[in-house]
Amino acid sequence: MFIHIKNYVANVFLALTCLLAAGPNNAYAHGEKALEPFIRMRTIQWYDVHLTQDKLKINEEVTITGKFHVAEDWPRSVPKPDMAYLNVAVPGPVFIRTERYLSGQPLMSSVALKLGGDYDFKIVLKARIPGRYHIHPFFNLHDAGAVMGPGQWVDVTGDPAAFTNSVKTISGETVDMESFGFANGVSWHVFWIVLGTAWLLWWVRRPLFIPRFKMLKSGHGDALITPLDKTIAKAILVAVPLFVFGAYAMTESQYPNAIPLQAALDQIEPLPPAVNAGKVNIKVIRTEYRVPVRAMNMVAQIHNYSDQPIRIGEFASANLRFINPSLGQSGKNEDDTLVAAKGLVIDDDSLIQPGETKTVSMAAADALWETEKLDGLFRDADSRMGGLLFLYDPSGRRYIASISTSVIPKFD
Amino acid sequence: MATTNLFDFPPQPYTGEKARLTRAFDYLILVLALFLFIGAFHLHMALTVGDWDFWLDWKDRQWWPLVTPLMAITFPAAVQSVMWTHFRLPLGATLCVSCLLIGMWITRIFAYHYWNYFPINVVLPATLMPSALVLDMILMLSNSLTVTSILGGMSFALLFYPSNWPIFAMFHTSVEYGNAQLTIADVFGFQYIRTGMPEYLRLIERGTLRTYGQYATPLSAFCSALLCTLMYPLWWHLGKWFATIRYVKTI
Numbered sequence A: 001m002f003i004h005i006k007n008y009v010a011n012v013f014l015a016l017t018c019l020l021a022a023g024p025n026n027a028y029a030h031g032e033k034a035l036e037p038f039i040r041m042r043t044i045q046w047y048d049v050h051l052t053q054d055k056l057k058i059n060e061e062v063t064i065t066g067k068f069h070v071a072e073d074w075p076r077s078v079p080k081p082d083m084a085y086l087n088v089a090v091p092g093p094v095f096i097r098t099e100r101y102l103s104g105q106p107l108m109s110s111v112a113l114k115l116g117g118d119y120d121f122k123i124v125l126k127a128r129i130p131g132r133y134h135i136h137p138f139f140n141l142h143d144a145g146a147v148m149g150p151g152q153w154v155d156v157t158g159d160p161a162a163f164t165n166s167v168k169t170i171s172g173e174t175v176d177m178e179s180f181g182f183a184n185g186v187s188w189h190v191f192w193i194v195l196g197t198a199w200l201l202w203w204v205r206r207p208l209f210i211p212r213f214k215m216l217k218s219g220h221g222d223a224l225i226t227p228l229d230k231t232i233a234k235a236i237l238v239a240v241p242l243f244v245f246g247a248y249a250m251t252e253s254q255y256p257n258a259i260p261l262q263a264a265l266d267q268i269e270p271l272p273p274a275v276n277a278g279k280v281n282i283k284v285i286r287t288e289y290r291v292p293v294r295a296m297n298m299v300a301q302i303h304n305y306s307d308q309p310i311r312i313g314e315f316a317s318a319n320l321r322f323i324n325p326s327l328g329q330s331g332k333n334e335d336d337t338l339v340a341a342k343g344l345v346i347d348d349d350s351l352i353q354p355g356e357t358k359t360v361s362m363a364a365a366d367a368l369w370e371t372e373k374l375d376g377l378f379r380d381a382d383s384r385m386g387g388l389l390f391l392y393d394p395s396g397r398r399y400i401a402s403i404s405t406s407v408i409p410k411f412d
Numbered sequence B: 001m002a003t004t005n006l007f008d009f010p011p012q013p014y015t016g017e018k019a020r021l022t023r024a025f026d027y028l029i030l031v032l033a034l035f036l037f038i039g040a041f042h043l044h045m046a047l048t049v050g051d052w053d054f055w056l057d058w059k060d061r062q063w064w065p066l067v068t069p070l071m072a073i074t075f076p077a078a079v080q081s082v083m084w085t086h087f088r089l090p091l092g093a094t095l096c097v098s099c100l101l102i103g104m105w106i107t108r109i110f111a112y113h114y115w116n117y118f119p120i121n122v123v124l125p126a127t128l129m130p131s132a133l134v135l136d137m138i139l140m141l142s143n144s145l146t147v148t149s150i151l152g153g154m155s156f157a158l159l160f161y162p163s164n165w166p167i168f169a170m171f172h173t174s175v176e177y178g179n180a181q182l183t184i185a186d187v188f189g190f191q192y193i194r195t196g197m198p199e200y201l202r203l204i205e206r207g208t209l210r211t212y213g214q215y216a217t218p219l220s221a222f223c224s225a226l227l228c229t230l231m232y233p234l235w236w237h238l239g240k241w242f243a244t245i246r247y248v249k250t251i
């Protein structure tokens, strides 16, 4: 894909320019398949992710909303999510993030997530650079990597020069973020560079290396520094620090209320349970992955504690969605490439009555297991998988269970 | 021996063709040095100081003024040792820092702005020019490694924060954003999306120097000054060892 290639090219260019310096971004962009399958399936379990629109003009906003469950069966090799950052996979600031909420609260910094917690989120992006972008919400997890949410294409058109972004300070001053401090910063740089260059030219215009070396070795080194040089040096030695501290004092009086960078961690509690909320209890007894037919066969014991009969509608894991086609409740985005619209087949698809415990065998089958590189699970040190199972009652009410199970590969 | 003409400076041991050739040699060395220092010093800074210099929301009161001068005094010390010991040219630090700034500005404009869409004000580099000028003056006037290590090293570090505060203070104006008090620099970090550099990776002051309250900056600056007095002679000797004069001797 164009964006993906461009990211790599941009990174290579950046690496060359910075001479192997660490790039400022894009390191994880579209690393959807880069992380180990068990991390993608058993950490942040995304669902209901939507974008408000897929065609924008510069300065228009798109809102990403969605929910996620933090898996209870968090892999032991992954540090607990005590430091997590809700991010958006885009190639740099082609959008700016104007707002972000977690569980309805503004989220400005990083946050600690609770295992088993349910959260919803909202991110507002404002279009800044025209192009076609594949946007994903994702979590940067400290020491673990980027766990991607589902992606969607967005087209941005218009003139980038028309982009505006202003912010109001506490004292009521409006600041243009695209240019704030630029002229001032450049002026200071120019001032010091001119002074430095003047000092360099003062010396460079003289005969340099060979003549000076010869004179120094022949014992006439003292003549290489003239009294005028010394006078100028003394003047600079006094003037530069005086000027620096003078400018510093003036800046202090100009910005007496400057505050340090803010480093607090946001404190946000999970929402009331939405997944494993007690209405449905699911225990996966055995799971086999049939390699030749690319099917995950799960045998699960389902207990219905609700007062309505229920059926299984969908199994979702690592942004793959396997839909039970006999249910009209889910799978509205059938054109989405990561949805297997007929991917979930259940042996006994009859209603599970209130209070009933039923053992069901289901098969989540699709080539997506392979194309999304989730079938590598069996070659990992941790070959447990996890995901969300969506069940529905006749009125369309949804019950969600987060399951986890070890997987046995079958090669026949 | 009064100088009659302002441009009639020593040394003038050569005339005619010989003078022309040695001058050509000067330019050759200068151009090579320029590219070498732009590449090497800039790489060194990008790898050691890195994000503290790249991003507004990394320029804190504690780590930025500690790390930057400490890592930046390295090349100036080494180049000074060569330029002063062999040529009595008191411009090693200024030359290095000028090259560093050229490299930084090229990166900020082309890699960060044009290729990665960041406004340049978000990635303004810090300046080390005042520090470098003072370092050159101290070496020239003292002609002593010891004095330059102690006085030069300290001034190099102590001048860093005050000379950059006029550039960066305005980004520390407070803003109410998302029901929190943030600096404008923090708002930049929030708004201008960096996928590979989440907020928690910032190594910035988190208020752990509680006993020192608001004095985080002077404390860091003095700590850096102390370390710079040790870093300076270390790199001076590194420069000396690296720059063998056996090629020049044969001339």
Ligand SMILES: [Cu+2]
Binding pocket: A030, A134, A135, A136, A151
């Ligand atoms: Cu993508």
